[in-house]
Structures are given as structure tokens and as C-alpha cells.
Amino acid sequence: MLKICGLTQAPQAIEIAKLGVDAIGFICVPLSPRYIDPFKIQEITEKLAGFPNLLRVGVFANLELETIQKTVDIGQINTIQLHGQESPEFVTTLRTKFPNYTLIKALGVKDQASLDQAKIYAPLVDILLLDAYHPEQLGGTGRAWDWNLLKHFRPGCPWWLAGGLNPDNVVEAIRLTNPDGIDLSSGVELSPGVKNLTKVQALIQTLQPFRP
Numbered sequence: 242m243l244k245i246c247g248l249t250q251a252p253q254a255i256e257i258a259k260l261g262v263d264a265i266g267f268i269c270v271p272l273s274p275r276y277i278d279p280f281k282i283q284e285i286t287e288k289l290a291g292f293p294n295l296l297r298v299g300v301f302a303n304l305e306l307e308t309i310q311k312t313v314d315i316g317q318i319n320t321i322q323l324h325g326q327e328s329p330e331f332v333t334t335l336r337t338k339f340p341n342y343t344l345i346k347a348l349g350v351k352d353q354a355s356l357d358q359a360k361i362y363a364p365l366v367d368i369l370l371l372d373a374y375h376p377e378q379l380g381g382t383g384r385a386w387d388w389n390l391l392k393h394f395r396p397g398c399p400w401w402l403a404g405g406l407n408p409d410n411v412v413e414a415i416r417l418t419n420p421d422g423i424d425l426s427s428g429v430e431l432s433p434g435v436k437n438l439t440k441v442q443a444l445i446q447t448l449q450p451f452r453p
């Protein structure tokens with residue numbers, strides 16, 4: 242599975258969907274330079290009717306249930322990614338509220354303890370997303386991290402790798418960790434929220450041997 246995250250422009254979303262990615266992400270975190278409001282998301286998702294299998298991911302961090310509900314409804318997204326310090330209890334509540342949505346829990350990995358914590362979420366979600374840890378930033382850091390930590394990571398649910406991936410290091414990352422999916426943002430970006438379509442194309446070319 243391939244997710245390109247942090248989109249803010251409809252023409253880019255259409256081009257990226259045409260290239261055959263599995264998921265596109267919208268950052269619904271107000272402090273992010275990639276923030277996009279629910280009505281802008283709607284403007285984009287309504288142009289993606291021709292891609293029924295595409296996961297349209299709303300990325301949230303430490304936001305209230307009501308905000309998530311509103312964004313899901315207006316933005317017509319079908320996947321919820323929790324990228325903050327959401328508790329297992331909150332994730333369970335969300336699962337109950339959105340039984341038919343794909344649910345992703347993201348965690349910033351600092352050490353083995355982070356991975357032990359990630360495993361607590363495995364029975365509660367559809368996908369775990371393991372990202373770079375940063376003391377001040379929640380995501381979209383562009384920082385690669387010590388993927389060796391993941392060599393024997395088997396959480397019991399599908400998991401995706403994120404954090405500083407780009408067309409040049411993605412093969413090494415996949416060979417080392419064997420994830421079920423990968424997620425890229427700044428590694429295929431011109432500026433926050435504006436993707437570099439040439440880099441997305443290069444990425445897809447590079448990933449050809451690893452994709453169905």
C-alpha cells in the first residue's frame with residue numbers, strides 16, 4: 242500500500258490518484274503548514290469519484306470527537322488517521338462511532354518502548370503507522386529514523402512505515418522492515434502541501450517490483 246500525505250490541491254490529488262497510489266492524506270491538524278479545512282477537502286474528494294478504491298485519509302491529532310465527525314462528514318473522507326497522543330480508550334470510542342471507516346493509529350517511534358506501546362493499539366485499529374519521533378512536531382518531519390528497530394516488529398495487524406522516506410531511500414527501508422505499506426509526505430514535496438509530481442512518479446517507478 243502506498244499513501245501520499247499532505248495534499249492540498251485538487252489537480253495534484255487527481256494526478257496522484259491517476260498514478261495509482263492506494264491512499265491520499267489530508268492534514269486536519271490546524272497548526273500544521275499542510276492544514277486543509279474540511280470544505281477544501283470536500284472540493285478535492287468530490288473530484289475523485291472515479292477512484293472508488295482510493296483511501297481518502299483525514300489526519301487528526303488530539304482533536305475532539307465532534308471535530309473529527311464534522312470533518313469526516315463534510316470532507317467525505319473514508320479513513321481516519323490518529324496522529325497524536327490519543328488513548329486506547331479514545332480509539333475504542335472512535336471505532337464504535339465509525340465502524341465502517343478504516344482506522345489508523347500513528348505513533349512516533351523513539352525506542353523499543355514505543356513499539357511495545359504501538360502493540361497495545363493493534364487490536365483496536367485496522368492499521369498501525371510507525372513514524373519518526375520528534376519532540377516538537379507530530380508528523381511530516383522529513384526525518385528518517387532507526388528502522389533497525391522494526392526488523393522483528395510483528396504487531397498482529399497491518400502496519401505502515403513513515404518518516405523521512407523518499408524515492409532514494411524507500412527500497413532500503415522496505416528491504417529492512419518489510420512493512421504492509423509506506424507513507425510519504427515531505428520526501429515528495431516542493432513546499433509544505435505542494436507535492437512534486439516528478440518525485441511521485443519516480444517513487445512509483447522505483448516501487449514497481451514491490452507492488453501488485
Ligand SMILES: O=C(O)c1ccccc1NCC(=O)[C@H](O)[C@H](O)COP(=O)(O)O
Nearest residue numbers: 246273379380381382383404405426427
Ligand atoms: O504532515 C504534517 O504536517 C503532519 C502534522 C501533524 C500530524 C501529522 C502530520 N503528517 C502525518 C503523515 O502521515 C506524514 O505523511 C508522515 O508523518 C510522514 O511525513 P514525512 O516524514 O514528511 O514523509
